[in-house]
Amino acid sequence: MDSGAGTKPGRPRGFDAEAALERATRVFWEQGYDGASLADLTAAMGITRTSMYAAFGNKDELFRLALERYTQDGTEYAADALGRPTAREVAETFLHGAALASTRPGYPPGCLGVQGSLAAGPTARNARDALIAWRNEGVTHLRDRFQRAVDEGDLPATATPVDLARYVMTVANGIAVQAVSGASRAELERVATAAMKAWPL
Amino acid sequence: MDSGAGTKPGRPRGFDAEAALERATRVFWEQGYDGASLADLTAAMGITRTSMYAAFGNKDELFRLALERYTQDGTEYAADALGRPTAREVAETFLHGAALASTRPGYPPGCLGVQGSLAAGPTARNARDALIAWRNEGVTHLRDRFQRAVDEGDLPATATPVDLARYVMTVANGIAVQAVSGASRAELERVATAAMKAWPL
DNA sequence: ATTATTCCGTACCGATCGGTACTTAAAGGC
DNA sequence: GCCTTTAAGTACCGATCGGTACGGAATAAT
Numbered sequence: 001m002d003s004g005a006g007t008k009p010g011r012p013r014g015f016d017a018e019a020a021l022e023r024a025t026r027v028f029w030e031q032g033y034d035g036a037s038l039a040d041l042t043a044a045m046g047i048t049r050t051s052m053y054a055a056f057g058n059k060d061e062l063f064r065l066a067l068e069r070y071t072q073d074g075t076e077y078a079a080d081a082l083g084r085p086t087a088r089e090v091a092e093t094f095l096h097g098a099a100l101a102s103t104r105p106g107y108p109p110g111c112l113g114v115q116g117s118l119a120a121g122p123t124a125r126n127a128r129d130a131l132i133a134w135r136n137e138g139v140t141h142l143r144d145r146f147q148r149a150v151d152e153g154d155l156p157a158t159a160t161p162v163d164l165a166r167y168v169m170t171v172a173n174g175i176a177v178q179a180v181s182g183a184s185r186a187e188l189e190r191v192a193t194a195a196m197k198a199w200p201l
Numbered sequence: 202m203d204s205g206a207g208t209k210p211g212r213p214r215g216f217d218a219e220a221a222l223e224r225a226t227r228v229f230w231e232q233g234y235d236g237a238s239l240a241d242l243t244a245a246m247g248i249t250r251t252s253m254y255a256a257f258g259n260k261d262e263l264f265r266l267a268l269e270r271y272t273q274d275g276t277e278y279a280a281d282a283l284g285r286p287t288a289r290e291v292a293e294t295f296l297h298g299a300a301l302a303s304t305r306p307g308y309p310p311g312c313l314g315v316q317g318s319l320a321a322g323p324t325a326r327n328a329r330d331a332l333i334a335w336r337n338e339g340v341t342h343l344r345d346r347f348q349r350a351v352d353e354g355d356l357p358a359t360a361t362p363v364d365l366a367r368y369v370m371t372v373a374n375g376i377a378v379q380a381v382s383g384a385s386r387a388e389l390e391r392v393a394t395a396a397m398k399a400w401p402l
Numbered sequence: 403a404t405t406a407t408t409c410c411g412t413a414c415c416g417a418t419c420g421g422t423a424c425t426t427a428a429a430g431g432c
Numbered sequence: 433g434c435c436t437t438t439a440a441g442t443a444c445c446g447a448t449c450g451g452t453a454c455g456g457a458a459t460a461a462t
Contacts, residue, residue, distance in 0.1 A: 010438025011428040034235035035322025038420060048441060049421075055439090059420065110320070114378055119309075119316035121236025123420085135382045166379065166388060167395040174375030177315055178367065181336045187367060194368040198399035211408025212458040239450060249411060250451075256409095260450065324450090 017055055020045040024056075025066040025074075030108040033063055033117040033127035063116070063127050067134060070112045077101055082141055087149035088199055091168050094142070095195055098172035099188035102179035111176035113138075139169045159200050171195045218256055221246040225257075226267040226275075231309040234264055234318040234328035264317070264328050268335060271313045278302055283342055288350035289400055292369050295343070296396055299373035300389035303380035312377035314339075340370045360401050372396045 023044040027036045038059060042052050056062040077097025084090045102110050113134050117127035139162075146161035148154075155161075175188050183191075224245040228237045239260060243253050257263040278298025285291045303311050314335050318328035340363075347362035349355075356362075376389050384392075 007430070008438080009430045009436070011430095011440080013439065014428090030320060031322045032235065032320035034233065035320060035325055037322065037418080039418085040322065050442090051440060053421070108320075115320035118319050118378065118381055119231060119233035119236060119311070121232040121238065121241065124236055132382045135378070160391075163388075163391045163395060166384065167392050170375035170379050170389075170392045171372060171396075172375070173378035174371035174373070177319065177336070177374035177378065178371050180319055181333050183367065187364075188371075190361075190364045191368050191371050194364060194399055195372075195396070196399075197401075198395055198397075200398075208460070209408080210406070210460045212410080212460095214409070215458090238448080240448085251412090252410060254451075 013055070015045075015047050015051065020047055020052075020055070021062075021065055021069055022073075024062055025070055025112065026108060028063055028066050028116055029070070029074075029110070029112040032115055033059075033124045034120060060126050064130060067112065067116065067130060071134070074107075074112065075101060078138065078141070082145050087146055087155045087164075088196075088201060090142070090145055090149075091164070091199060092192075092196055094168055095171055095175070095192035096189060098175045099185065099192045102176050103183075103185035103188060109179040109182075111173075111179075114173050114176040115180060135169065135173070138172075139165050142168055155201060164200075167198070168195075214256070216246075216248050216252065221248055221253075221256070222263075222266055222270055223274075225263055226271055226313065227309060229264055229267050229317055230271070230275075230311070230313040233316055234260075234325045235321060261327050265331060268313065268317065268331060272335070275308075275313065276302060279339065279342070283346050288347055288356045288365075289397075289402060291343070291346055291350075292365070292400060293393075293397055295369055296372055296376070296393035297390060299376045300386065300393045303377050304384075304386035304389060310383075311381040312374075315374050315377040316381060336370065336374070339373075340366050343369055355402075357401060365401075368399070369396075 023046070024041050027041050027044045030036075031040065038049060038052070041059075041062065042049055045052065047055075052062065056065060075097075077100065078094060081090050081093035081097060084093050098111070113131055116131050117124045118131070120128040142165035143162045146155060146159070146164050150157060150159055150161055155164075171192070175191060178188060178191070224247070225242050228242050228245045231237075232241065239250060239253070242260075242263065243250055246253065248256075253263065257266060276298075278301065279295060282291050282294035282298060285294050299312070314332055317332050318325045319332070321329040343366035344363045347356060347360070347365050351358060351360055351362055356365075372393070376384075376392060379389060379392070
């Protein structure tokens with residue numbers, strides 16, 4: 001059994017891995033998987049290639065970890081939205097959250113989950129597939145939440161949760177694309193508001 | 202003054218440039234600007250690098266031409282939509298057209314104008330900027346059409362054409378993202394239908 | 403036939419790609 | 433003092449990147 005001492009043998013890491021991952025996330029967010037070279041990434045992270053490989057594995061793994069981090073740190077609005085009491089509030093919070101998150105000052109416009117790797121050649125297939133799964137998980141979570149709303153009578157029994165979920169996710173994805181296109185926060189909030197006019201209740 | 206004879210001197214081109222451009226368009230559509238290497242492109246086009254450079258200039262130019270071709274051949278629904286008599290029909294035609302075009306059998310899913318180059322490193326900046334301009338032109342055309350609808354009384358005077366235009370384009374962009382994520386044609390048509398529930402008239 | 407012009411194919415360019423071997427540095431355990 | 437273990441830095445790997453020089457092949461004009 002290893003001792004309870006927190007110190008590990010060997011030379012201690014000379015950089016903050018969490019901070020480095022945050023920098024890498026921004027590079028992927030801004031330039032996409034294909035467009036972010038190891039030179040770009042390590043320069044932004046302030047470490048050498050060898051340190052990156054030792055700490056994170058390889059480029060694919062780094063992207064996977066960046067997405068994981070982004071899920072916790074860049075898209076909290078999603079978890080927030082799912083916890084709202086009514087389906088309408090869920091959709092509202094999700095869409096306005098997407099508008100805010102896609103236009104956060106000091107951060108790249110748009111959404112890593114959309115522009116990180118949308119279309120891709122063979123080398124970026126893993127990243128693309130990871131994002132496809134990520135977006136589809138988002139639809140699933142929304143669908144489950146809306147199904148609950150139907151069960152609870154919060155949504156009319158005629159509502160189809162999966163269609164509502166896909167609609168909300170589609171608008172959120174579109175908001176990310178529009179943010180990259182230069183749309184402002186105010187403009188995208190009006191888009192979110194407009195989208196809510198379609199809400200059944 | 203050159204003769205009226207249609208024949209040019211020199212060895213005639215040994216391939217169909219239009220067909221080659223169509224193949225290249227699909228590669229960009231499927232893999233994005235960064236993900237489409239010259240090897241991929243020329244292999245799909247069935248010509249050598251030198252023939253490509255002679256006929257189309259370089260990779261940037263080839264992409265520009267592919268986008269031009271795609272605007273005429275892949276997104277006719279947009280021009281169709283703008284010609285519809287009422288604003289509602291414009292939006293309906295545009296959104297359902299996007300759903301159909303993003304899930305055309307035998308073609309890559311999604312939209313070249315979205316996934317061709319969304320996030321990009323330095324080498325794909327030109328392509329990215331061209332697509333940003335392309336998408337924003339789409340918003341402008343819709344805005345002008347909806348402004349006309351307000352002027353004609355087809356839309357209420359309280360409607361804001363630019364917001365409606367951005368909403369429609371946002372949903373269309375989201376549809377493209379969802380198509381890449383694997384959403385089916387039927388699912389995306391339901392998204393388009395759902396989005397139209399937000400329409401003011 | 404000769405010449406001018408254009409196209410095609412090979413073979414190559416320097417630069418950059420993601421990834422790694424190898425050495426040196428810094429820590430703990432003894 | 434060691435020895436082990438892990439991290440950091442350099443220098444490099446083969447492969448691929450976008451782009452091109454060059455020579456042969458095919459056509460029209462003369």
